[in-house]
Amino acid sequence: MNKPVEHPAQAPKRIQREESAGFDRTVIDYIHNAAAHGLYEIRGLGAKRKLPHFDDLVFLAGSVSRYPLEGYREKCHTKTVLGTRYAKKPVELDIPITFAGMSFGSLSARVKEALGRAATELGTSTTTGDGGMTQEERQSSKTLVYQCLPSRYGFNPDDVRRADAIEVVIGQGAKPGGGGMLLGQKVNPRVAKMRTLPEGIDQRSACRHPDWTGPDDLVIKINELREITDWQVPIYVKIGATRVYNDVKLAVHAGADVVVVDGMQGGTAATQSVFIEHVGIPTLAALRQAVEALEELDMRGKVQLVISGGIRTGADVAKALALGADAVSVGQGTLIALGCNHEAYFQNGANHSAEEDYAKLGTAPGYCHHCHTGRCPVGITTQDAILEQRLDPAVGAKRLKNYFKTMNMELTTVARACGKSNVHHLEREDLVALTIEAAAMARVPLAGTSWIPGVTGT
Amino acid sequence: MDSLTVEKRTTMDKTFDLAKSSVRELNQFLHQDLATSGVKHIDVLNPNGSHSIAVGVNHPVAIDIRGQGGYYVGGMNKFADITVHGNVGWGVAENMMSGSVRVKGFASESAGATGHGGTLIIEGDASLRCGISMKGIDIVVGGRVGNYSAFMAQAGRLVICGDAGDALGDSLYEAVIYVRGKIKSLGADAQQEPMTAADHAAVAELLKRAGFPYDPTEFKRVASARSLYHWNADANQEY
């Protein structure tokens, strides 16, 4: 009859969740992966880590000491001219926001067409990439910048002659010092033919140009391109942000009309993640160094500066211009505008869920960086005949136009608030920093102080 | 055509003396006026190592450069047949599409780099990286080539009548190299392969084009082992 004594249920063991800062879950996952595969991670897009950025700056708008302009009534010009130094036909743009160079190969031909159409309607430029110029983009783009890259894939004199500017690419913010990459899944017959490569191979491009090395050679190379184009079109030089101050000076010395500086937040379609996260400097620091180099050479306004790498919003554009850029280039932002990392894609007049396809790649909307796989769930970074149909060039162009229009309106809103009738009149004095890091990198005072770390004030 | 004694000057002939006019004037004539001018032959005098001589030509014409050329002689050439009666600097016939460039002397680095088509003939030696990233061009070198020649060469043929330096054909794609002399070392993924009848015929034809008197059976074939084509192949292995 004696009932066994019931012991109170053992309280569940307390789970300790003390995370290590050094070996956090990202690092643990990295080591697990490395141990399982013996190969570095390759992925798309740009740096994911938190970096000092334009978000760490704010504008001092007009009030008593300076007066603002009326938001909707008073004019605010956005016209932008690039390549005034030597070119007979500089590039004239209606807005200072351009489409960054992205290759056919990494993007589908339909996306390239959408970019061209949007750029033309917006009065801005678009840029080829490491894979040559497609008919689609030439026909759809009024102003097309043709890249001359180390690989020279598809590079030919006919396209040089029909380009509106030539951009000698020395580096890219996502991977300064590294060459391009296109995994076999994306090297379909058309891509292979344009690049003179066997189909389906994992393609890696050279990281240095084949026919010149160093700044003195670059002088001669730029001269050759000018001779081929009879000094008509501007020659840009694009550098990945590392030793920006010196590199910009050398690019100017080499005869560039325009210098393009791509910060470490800049995207890529495929690169080792060690490059993306650990090589190069933030766009904010790069921009200031580039401006300083131009000022020192007395070349501000003579050689134009285009900045790229993580430009997302109209505020970013305004801050970039205030710090001294003449224009910006947007890459990843355009992909997101087209539906990158969206749950659904729009096809035949309706939305269709793409979540299953994200899951197949081992990711989810909002986290995807799987451009390198060629299986883009929303049909952007793919060469697959079925997937690419998920992006309609007309719809894509409309979305890009909306995105750029929004940024441009934000830009003029800020410019007017700062009392400028031309967005190019935004200046460094209009900005202060919210963090010490941003103050030091951008060399603007920490808000509420006159302190610029490393320079002046208290 | 090779001799300065050709004195019969007609409207089909034109001379640019670079001691008196600029490379820019020469190139602008080639780009803008050549096609309608009826000129079939151009002599370029006193080149004196100038860079970018006769670049971006887009029309058939014979050009004789009477002296030394600098960088990028005949760069991006289409259709023209260019002869340099001297040596050239870097990147001769870089990215050539068609036509031909013949160098009577020696060529510096990156000769024929990224060329898509046409024929480049170097009668003397070529320096480092000859045929780098070539994409379909045929290159015939009478003498030796330097290190890293045909680096990442994608398509086309490189015939070397003399010796080859270190790392020949490193990271080769589908271009094929024929070497008559010694190879100091092969680059990653390059391998020597047996010559077939088709190879002998190809070499014979290229030697004939170049006007070199060698026997095709003296040549070795170097091509890609294609083991780097899927360098990422291990990525899906789990241990």
Ligand code: SF4
């Ligand atoms: S959604 Fe497409 S474009 Fe965006 S990260 Fe994924 S694969 Fe790349």
